Amino acid sequence: MSQSAAAKIDELLRSATHSALHLEMRDGYMQDDPALHAWRAGHRLDPADRASWWRPWLDVIVETVGRGVEIRRARIVSEPVSEYIRYEYDVTFPNVEAGEQVRWLPRRSASDLALPGNDFWLFDGRVVRWGHFSGDGDALGGELTEDPAVVRLCVDAFEKVWERAIPHDKYTI
Numbered sequence: 001m002s003q004s005a006a007a008k009i010d011e012l013l014r015s016a017t018h019s020a021l022h023l024e025m026r027d028g029y030m031q032d033d034p035a036l037h038a039w040r041a042g043h044r045l046d047p048a049d050r051a052s053w054w055r056p057w058l059d060v061i062v063e064t065v066g067r068g069v070e071i072r073r074a075r076i077v078s079e080p081v082s083e084y085i086r087y088e089y090d091v092t093f094p095n096v097e098a099g100e101q102v103r104w105l106p107r108r109s110a111s112d113l114a115l116p117g118n119d120f121w122l123f124d125g126r127v128v129r130w131g132h133f134s135g136d137g138d139a140l141g142g143e144l145t146e147d148p149a150v151v152r153l154c155v156d157a158f159e160k161v162w163e164r165a166i167p168h169d170k171y172t173i
Helices: 003-015 034-040 054-068 083-089 093-098 148-164
Strands: 018-025 070-076 101-106 119-123 127-134 139-147
Touching: 003 054, 003 119, 003 127, 034 083, 054 070, 054 093, 054 101, 070 139, 070 148, 093 101, 101 148, 119 148, 127 148
Parallel strands: 018 070, 070 101
Antiparallel strands: 018 119, 119 127, 127 139
């Protein structure tokens, strides 16, 4: 994700008043991420060494959750999972530690759901921020909409995924 796209999400999180929902539906993102390369080389985050994995992004999450905003992230994943999803699974505990609720839905359990064509964030049930990615998972930016029909599609899709998805602490890869 580009820094400008990340900054926009930070801004939207900071302005959220009650909810921020994130639906991820790809099996891989940003293959050139240095953290992914380090993971491939055997580096693992140490939950006991918080200073080594805490990031500015997590400060935004803590601040947002601290204001009473519920942050939920759902990931639809193919199984067996891709290498990237194994990596993502391994580095999710900081998100949970910061206050996000995270769930995983095997793609085969989503076959009968109407889903939008792109990943999205949904803020306060009124603003959708689409995430656009290349076929290789490189971030291409995003766009915002407040179109009521699009918002409804995203609310419905997210909630149906959330109902079926497995909480992070119960999902195994």
